[in-house]
Amino acid sequence: MPVNYIAEFWDKREYPVLPSDMPQKTLPRNYLIKPKEVTSDMWFSQEKRDEFMSYFPDIVQQLESKAATIDMIEHGKHISEVLNYVVPGGRKYAGVIAAETYKMLLPKSEQTPENIKLGYYLGWCVELLIEKINMADDIMDETVERRNKKAWHLLENVKMAAINDSCIIETGMYYLLQRNFGHLHCFMRLLQHVNEAAFIVFMGQHIDMKYARDAFNTSLKMYRETANNCAIYIVSYLPVVLGMTLAGYTDRENVQNAKSILTQLGYFYLIENDYMDCFGDPALTGKVGTDIQTGKCRWPIVAFMEKASPEQKYLMRDHYGKDNKESIALVKKLFEDVNMHQLYADYSAELYDTLMKDIEKNSYGDLKKVYLKLVLKYFVPGGRKYAGVVTAETYKMLLPKSEKTPENIKLGYYLGWCVELYYDSIFMNDDIIDGAKTRRNKICWHRLKDVQLNAINDAHLIETGMYYLLRKNFGYLDCYGRILELFNDTSFIYRLGQQIEIKYSKDAFNTSLKLFRSALNSASVYMASYLPVVLGMTLAGYTDPEIVIKARTILTQLGYFYLIENDYMDCFGDPALTGKVGRDIQTGRCRWPIVAFMEKASPEQKKLMRANYGKDNAENVAVAKQLFEEINIHNIYTEYVFELYQKLMKDIEENSYGDLK
Numbered sequence: 207m208p209v210n211y212i213a214e215f216w217d218k219r220e221y222p223v224l225p226s227d228m229p230q231k232t233l234p235r236n237y238l239i240k241p242k243e244v245t246s247d248m249w250f251s252q253e254k255r256d257e258f259m260s261y262f263p264d265i266v267q268q269l270e271s272k273a274a275t276i277d278m279i280e281h282g283k284h285i286s287e288v289l290n291y292v293v294p295g296g297r298k299y300a301g302v303i304a305a306e307t308y309k310m311l312l313p314k315s316e317q318t319p320e321n322i323k324l325g326y327y328l329g330w331c332v333e334l335l336i337e338k339i340n341m342a343d344d345i346m347d348e349t350v351e352r353r354n355k356k357a358w359h360l361l362e363n364v365k366m367a368a369i370n371d372s373c374i375i376e377t378g379m380y381y382l383l384q385r386n387f388g389h390l391h392c393f394m395r396l397l398q399h400v401n402e403a404a405f406i407v408f409m410g411q412h413i414d415m416k417y418a419r420d421a422f423n424t425s426l427k428m429y430r431e432t433a434n435n436c437a438i439y440i441v442s443y444l445p446v447v448l449g450m451t452l453a454g455y456t457d458r459e460n461v462q463n464a465k466s467i468l469t470q471l472g473y474f475y476l477i478e479n480d481y482m483d484c485f486g487d488p489a490l491t492g493k494v495g496t497d498i499q500t501g502k503c504r505w506p507i508v509a510f511m512e513k514a515s516p517e518q519k520y521l522m523r524d525h526y527g528k529d530n531k532e533s534i535a536l537v538k539k540l541f542e543d544v545n546m547h548q549l550y551a552d553y554s555a556e557l558y559d560t561l562m563k564d565i566e567k568n569s570y571g572d573l574k575k576v577y578l579k580l581v582l583k584y585f586v587p588g589g590r591k592y593a594g595v596v597t598a599e600t601y602k603m604l605l606p607k608s609e610k611t612p613e614n615i616k617l618g619y620y621l622g623w624c625v626e627l628y629y630d631s632i633f634m635n636d637d638i639i640d641g642a643k644t645r646r647n648k649i650c651w652h653r654l655k656d657v658q659l660n661a662i663n664d665a666h667l668i669e670t671g672m673y674y675l676l677r678k679n680f681g682y683l684d685c686y687g688r689i690l691e692l693f694n695d696t697s698f699i700y701r702l703g704q705q706i707e708i709k710y711s712k713d714a715f716n717t718s719l720k721l722f723r724s725a726l727n728s729a730s731v732y733m734a735s736y737l738p739v740v741l742g743m744t745l746a747g748y749t750d751p752e753i754v755i756k757a758r759t760i761l762t763q764l765g766y767f768y769l770i771e772n773d774y775m776d777c778f779g780d781p782a783l784t785g786k787v788g789r790d791i792q793t794g795r796c797r798w799p800i801v802a803f804m805e806k807a808s809p810e811q812k813k814l815m816r817a818n819y820g821k822d823n824a825e826n827v828a829v830a831k832q833l834f835e836e837i838n839i840h841n842i843y844t845e846y847v848f849e850l851y852q853k854l855m856k857d858i859e860e861n862s863y864g865d866l867k
Contacts, residue, residue, distance in 0.1 A: 349496055794821075
């Protein structure tokens with residue numbers, strides 16, 4: 207939801223210009239590009255990844271068939287074995303970006319199944335180049351795991367033969383380019399872009415290794431200008447410029463503007479990757495980070511050396527690059543001492559501002575849409591604003607086209623902001639009850655010296671202010687009474703749910719998953735999913751009781767999905783990404799991880815958990831997290847979520863239709 211709206215929401219400032227209001231301009235293709243609104247239908251959904259992955263068997267088959275003409279012993283089975291081990295998993299952002307850029311820029315009349323397939327094949331060429339780089343990196347970095355599996359070179363029957371396997375993947379990628387694009391006029395340009403990227407990547411690797419020996423004397427400016435060009439080039443610029451080239455966007459000015467913008471975006475991706483290597487959860491990142499123990503010149507250490515005191519720098523020099531638990535723990539403690547999470551958040555925000563200005567200045571039409579979608583993927587400032595966005599987008603989606611006036615669209619965003627303000631009033635109270643320390647990477651409001659328990663009154667101010675805004679902006683509408691009823695019902699349900707939760711939180715060890723789902727946290731489920739969508743439906747005129755009941759069935763399932771994700775992230779999420787320091791373990795809350803643990807654990811593990819869960823000190827929290835690891839909570843979470851997803855999709859298929867679907 208455009209953050210611009212919150213200012214106007216309070217003081218009626220000038221109506222902001224959205225991306226959909228941009229002027230039309232002619233591009234070198236000699237046809238008019240109609241600007242399109244950047245929607246919440248992001249490129250990086252599971253659906254997009256699944257669609258991309260559906261072409262993987264075809265890629266393997268093409269390479270296996272080619273290899274079989276050379277390998278008379280295994281008939282090409284080896285390349286299939288390598289690819290099926292190293293490729294599945296991972297985010298596949300670069301491949302999806304290449305395919306989606308091409309599809310977005312291709313005229314609708316040319317979007318045939320064969321052309322769309324070419325876009326996916328091109329994306330897979332990018333992914334195979336990245337796999338080659340990853341495999342070589344893992345050997346040089348002595349990486350233990352990638353994508354939650356043992357690194358390929360560590361398998362007993364592979365070892366250093368992985369170097370050759372990485373070359374097989376790279377040369378296989380060139381074969382796929384020739385086979386699928388050799389007949390096109392743009393083939394030589396595609397080849398040129400890939401060759402240039404490969405050269406830059408490997409030169410960048412050399413620079414990376416050289417500067418890795420001098421991580422303590424590299425400034426942020428030098429780091430950005432000289433180190434890791436490879437990562438910036440391969441993850442952002444190459445996928446987009448390949449998609450542009452295949453779609454016919456070969457004008458030099460377009461390409462140069464793309465390079466300027468996308469290298470900035472790639473730099474953000476790079477520092478995010480560096481940051482996650484040090485602080486990310488391996489279950490989420492898919493690899494165990496080794497930058498600290500190998501002494502790599504990465505963004506966190508460079509930022510640290512610019513911020514730290516002489517004593518901290520001296521201590522860091524003694525321990526960074528040492529492969530033992532004590533040194534790694536001390537390095538992470540030093541990072542915490544300079545508030546690395548806040549440094550990362552501030553630096554990212556600064557990059558965001560610069561990037562958005564460049565996009566506004568140097569791009570237009572559908573290319574602008576490409577860049578904005580990429581930015582929306584990488585930057586989510588100040589919390590997810592999930593509920594507000596859902597409210598506004600539900601309303602916009604269900605509103606008849608003839609009624610989509612600027613004033614009506616504005617109402618959708620106003621209603622979304624009412625939801626967000628309502629949630630903030632609830633979160634402010636909950637933070638006091640939970641003893642929370644941070645939210646959205648800032649100290650909680652009630653912990654500020656001049657606020658403290660006055661925050662209780664402030665929460666009521668926000669809530670009553672929200673009701674004032676509802677009356678001011680929706681009081682003249684027929685649906686106003688129903689909107690008020692939805693907010694009031696939710697408030698009552700949520701507060702009763704909180705009381706039930708507080709009661710059961712004293713007995714987290716005796717709650718089954720079935721009881722947890724049916725009796726606990728129904729309030730959170732209701733608030734997280736049902737309220738935003740039904741508000742959007744109501745404002746758009748969808749008030750039929752049968753439709754609302756079906757929506758409630760589906761949306762409470764979706765809300766439960768959101769709830770267990772939130773519970774899981776409270777225990778295992780990175781505070782810099784979740785926006786708060788989780789407290790469920792320390793406060794002994796009855797949350798999904800502990801309920802799942804008690805169904806899976808041995809009697810000895812349960813006994814140990816009872817002795818440590820709910821204790822607010824570092825030692826007890828560490829024991830509780832170790833116990834979660836022992837039962838493989840990350841896999842349990844993944845499987846449970848997948849089961850929920852399958853059931854949810856089935857219910858959506860059976861019980862919804864049209865725009866509501």
